[in-house]
Amino acid sequence: MNSKPFLDYINKFIDLTSEEEELLLSKIVFRRYLKNQYIIQQGDICRSINFIISGCTKTFYMDLEGQEHIVMFSIEDWWTSDLGSYITQSPADFNVQCIETSELIQFTHENLEDLYSKIPKLERLFRKIVERAYVASQKRIIRNFSLDAKQRYKIFKTTYPKIDQRVPQYMIASYLGITKEFLSKIKSQIIQEQ
Amino acid sequence: MNSKPFLDYINKFIDLTSEEEELLLSKIVFRRYLKNQYIIQQGDICRSINFIISGCTKTFYMDLEGQEHIVMFSIEDWWTSDLGSYITQSPADFNVQCIETSELIQFTHENLEDLYSKIPKLERLFRKIVERAYVASQKRIIRNFSLDAKQRYKIFKTTYPKIDQRVPQYMIASYLGITKEFLSKIKSQIIQEQ
DNA sequence: AATAAAAGTTAATCTAGATTAACTTTATTT
DNA sequence: AAATAAAGTTAATCTAGATTAACTTTTATT
Numbered sequence: 001m002n003s004k005p006f007l008d009y010i011n012k013f014i015d016l017t018s019e020e021e022e023l024l025l026s027k028i029v030f031r032r033y034l035k036n037q038y039i040i041q042q043g044d045i046c047r048s049i050n051f052i053i054s055g056c057t058k059t060f061y062m063d064l065e066g067q068e069h070i071v072m073f074s075i076e077d078w079w080t081s082d083l084g085s086y087i088t089q090s091p092a093d094f095n096v097q098c099i100e101t102s103e104l105i106q107f108t109h110e111n112l113e114d115l116y117s118k119i120p121k122l123e124r125l126f127r128k129i130v131e132r133a134y135v136a137s138q139k140r141i142i143r144n145f146s147l148d149a150k151q152r153y154k155i156f157k158t159t160y161p162k163i164d165q166r167v168p169q170y171m172i173a174s175y176l177g178i179t180k181e182f183l184s185k186i187k188s189q190i191i192q193e194q
Numbered sequence: 195m196n197s198k199p200f201l202d203y204i205n206k207f208i209d210l211t212s213e214e215e216e217l218l219l220s221k222i223v224f225r226r227y228l229k230n231q232y233i234i235q236q237g238d239i240c241r242s243i244n245f246i247i248s249g250c251t252k253t254f255y256m257d258l259e260g261q262e263h264i265v266m267f268s269i270e271d272w273w274t275s276d277l278g279s280y281i282t283q284s285p286a287d288f289n290v291q292c293i294e295t296s297e298l299i300q301f302t303h304e305n306l307e308d309l310y311s312k313i314p315k316l317e318r319l320f321r322k323i324v325e326r327a328y329v330a331s332q333k334r335i336i337r338n339f340s341l342d343a344k345q346r347y348k349i350f351k352t353t354y355p356k357i358d359q360r361v362p363q364y365m366i367a368s369y370l371g372i373t374k375e376f377l378s379k380i381k382s383q384i385i386q387e388q
Numbered sequence: 389a390a391t392a393a394a395a396g397t398t399a400a401t402c403t404a405g406a407t408t409a410a411c412t413t414t415a416t417t418t
Numbered sequence: 419a420a421a422t423a424a425a426g427t428t429a430a431t432c433t434a435g436a437t438t439a440a441c442t443t444t445t446a447t448t
Contacts, residue, residue, distance in 0.1 A: 061336045061340065063340045067340070069336050069339045069340050071332055071335060071336055072332075083325060083328065083329050083332075084329035084332070084333070087322075087325050087326075087329070093333065093336075116318070120314045120317065120318075123314065123317035123318045123321050124310070124314075124317045126321050127317050127320050127321035127324060128281075130321065130324045130325050130328050131277060131281050131324050132281075133328055134277065134324050134327055134328040134331060135277050135278035135281070137328060137331040137332055137335065138265055138266075138277075138278070138331055139278070139287065140335060141265060141331065141334060141335060141338070142255045142263050142265055142287075144335070144338060144339075144371070145263045145371040146255065146257045146261070146263050148434070148435090149434080149435070168394090168395065168396090169395075169396065170394095170395065170396080177338070177339040178435070178436085179435075179436060179437080180395085180396070180397095181396090181397080181398085181435090181436080181437080181438095182434085182435055182436075183396095184396060184397055184398080185397085185398080185435090187396095187397095188397080188398090342404070342405090343404080343405070362424090362425065362426090363425075363426065364424095364425070364426080372404095372405070372406085373405075373406060373407080374425085374426070374427095375405090375406080375407080375408095375426090375427080375428085376404085376405055376406075377426095378426060378427055378428080379405090379427085379428080379429095381426095381427095382427080382428085389448105390447100390448085391446100391447080391448075392445100392446085392447075392448090393444100393445080393446075393447085394443100394444080394445070394446085395442100395443080395444070395445085396441105396442080396443070396444085397440105397441075397442070397443090398439105398440090398441080398442095399438105399439095399440095399441105400437100400438085400439090401436100401437080401438080401439105402435105402436075402437070402438095403433100403434105403435090403436075403437090404433105404434095404435090404436090405432105405433090405434090405435105406431100406432075406433075406434090407430100407431080407432070407433090408429105408430085408431080408432095409428105409429095409430090409431105410427105410428090410429095411426100411427075411428080411429105412425100412426080412427070412428095413424105413425080413426070413427085414423105414424080414425070414426085415422100415423080415424070415425085416421100416422080416423070416424085417420100417421080417422075417423085418419105418420085418421075418422095
């Protein structure tokens, strides 16, 4: 598998020497998951964080009534994991499942801790990545409270046009916190508005 | 003002030499804000991240109808800022206002960038802090979708008993994404359940 | 190509929580 | 201590979005 997309991504945040790049690549594992396969299951301990080379995943919580609540979608050049489980090595709250067959780069907890000590710049990399993810998460909370479902869907479509096209509608409804029936209604309203 | 609570907090994450501690303290500013005073205003560029020595703040978004949506409360031993504005030095989406008179330690963007280069361990500190905040934020999104308002309030009360006691009820309603009238109803239902 | 399963649509009915409004209690200010 | 403002309560009515159910379209399987 090809590590170029990953190195290109890293280079947007930090500069690595070629020795550092080599060390980094020696500590990762490439792995391919098939469509519908689980990368992480609720209750298991999340052993790795995963950078997506190709494919698409959903991270979701299955509630006591068996309902799926999608926290995020991840595609090329983004990460997927249950970060809470990963950092504390405790049981995962979330499932991560492939929506498409996906190629990943995996960092085990041990390997990443080791890398942090050998390449302190990686602390900076992950600090910056998580900062951005946190900011996006806070903004999403506010949007969920201050906007109605139609406005949220419109923002979703313009912010993540690729995901909107690749992912089944009932999953987008789950991500937006509404039912598939209501999203269907919203979509027909939006069409009539034009 | 007393820097001990701050150093104690830092030491939970990383070990600093006494020279590093000294350098760190040389780059911070102590500041006192009165009750109701704004630390950050929506639209301004957020110049500092703030560690709370004493007091309580709310971070909120004011929507187009003039409604306040509270993203978070912060008390002693926690941080407050508009992180999105801070990291990109672009206009803030949120306001941060004191609910009580508050004593803060402030890191300006310049000073913190300087500290990161001189004490790389601080990258680790802030990576870990933001990781935790991000995990909590993701879990909150899921709770907002999978639980009703009464369950959310019960979790809030047990997770943040100190905040529940210190903060006016209408602000807690805003944090939970419901009206003050509905929170009032929930509270009387909870009393009758016992 | 036929069949079954998965995904999406439409419409009727229902409900958690919003809105409005009148009221009571608690803090502040003078 | 009185006056005023801020915070909290209660109840009636309303609405965004849920639920249920029957249906259509698309995709996968034999």
